[in-house]
Amino acid sequence: MLEADPAAQTATAPAVDAAAQTADQGAPITEDQAGRVAALGAEIGHEIDRVLEGKARAVRLAVTVLLADGHLLLEDVPGVGKTLLAKALAAALGARRSRIQFTPDLLPGDITGASIYDQSTGSFTFRRGAVFTHILLADEINRASPKTQSALLESMEERQVSVDGTTYELDSPFMVIATANPVEMEGTYHLPEAQRDRFLAQISLGYPGHEAELRMLAAQTAPLPQDHREPVQQIRARTSPAEVAQLIRLTRRVHASPALLDYIVRLAAATRGHGQVVLGASPRAAVHLVRMLKAAAALDGRTYVVPEDVRQLIGPVWRHRLHLSPQALSRGVSAADVLRDVLASTPLNR
Incomplete structure (x- = not known):
């Protein structure tokens, strides 16, 4: 149900230049700073392209949503790489990621966390949910009830979680990448309008082209070498969460x-x-x-x-x-x- 990636916490990348760190946040972005954003975006896209064949436009849009400090909805049929894109983006950022598999029996507390009674102390302790991460993969989000989906509303808009009268701040950057199957498929719910409006962008990956699918078949059916690693594990972190947060602030000054x-x-x-x-x-x-x-x-x-x-x-x-x-x-x-x-x-x- 829930998958975390603690190893990604240690990934780092070169820090943003000192000028960008100390610049007046109200000043226009400079050409050098815009060039830095462009260079880093190209590096991240290149890493993801290594494992996701023929989806350069979708990858570019995903990186754009990230730097716009938004959330992304990937709505398409199963098996076209939606989950792989989310995992690859988190790996290229060197960011912590969590995954929730949305199912009809999923509860809001599984997402946000819940207060657990500790008998030894006679008090309640808050157990953090999957939302406390940098990249949250909400897999097949429209297979859970609208009540459960609504648990993400506060997190997506205000970057915080409120449980039992206490508010907890989320990490920065924080991005929800949700995958959804077409509503015509069995076992799916419509996303509530308030939920859809919180996704900055929605894209469909579509089927790969002929040549891209040939390369994918060759790569994924070849004999496994002794040191085989999953495709996402081969991605190198090109940045860090701290640098991404700084670049998000820079893009606001465009x-x-x-x-x-x-x-x-x-x-x-x-x-x-x-x-x-x-x-x-x-x-x-x-x-x-x-x-x-x-x-x-x-x-x-x-x-x-x-x-x-x-x-x-x-x-x-x-x-x-x-x-x-x-x-x-x-x-x-x-x-x-x-x-x-x-x-x-x-x-x-x-």
Whole structure:
């Protein structure tokens, strides 16, 4: 049910340069600092690409969500590498990770922790749950009841856990990577809207291409050498949690112009007023999009956001939050269709 990785606690990487550590948090990010973010992102992506064939775009988005200080929902059919991506990202970060296998009988206390009565002292002691980690893999999250899923809401939004009137702070960075199977599959529940809105982005890995699947088959069915290690164990830590936390702060200082922020607010309003949408993009969705845009710009080595970033990333960040009307669904309209319509009908400059 629960899998922890204490060995990852000792992984370290070179510290962030002294200038980044001492810089004024309100100052714009410099080109050198953006270059450092880009270089580290490339190193992390390269490590993950070693074990996950043909998924460069998904890996890039996962790293972007990490630096945007968000959470990632991987929604796809079984067997395409969702769990492997989560494990590989944690290994490349040198971060502690925990895993929860979501099942119908999972309880909220299994996630957050619970107060246990100690007969020897006659008092209660708090036993920390799986959420006290850096990377939490919530495997097949939609196989647990909505009540259990809701145990993550406070942790994902406020980076804390409240149990029996006491609040416990979570580690930094803290990222939930949840895998989910399509709701058409047996034994799955719909994710509550409040839960989906807390995931900064949702992506699907899809099936690998022909050549990538051939390489995967050759690698995973070859005779095992004497010193065989699992693919994730071969990944080298390229950074440390402390450095990642610093880089997250750096990405917040990427420049997003007032005109671009106004554009995003108008895009959100357009989804709420769209005739085929019951529930549009929330204010949290707009905030998440800006954070994602800034992280993506830094990963490109830029100190500013451009409109093309919006067009590239609005899908992964907003698609899973839109709730379409029954009439739209019956006609085969998708959230991606709505977002294309909103982008086409909302000009950048008023």
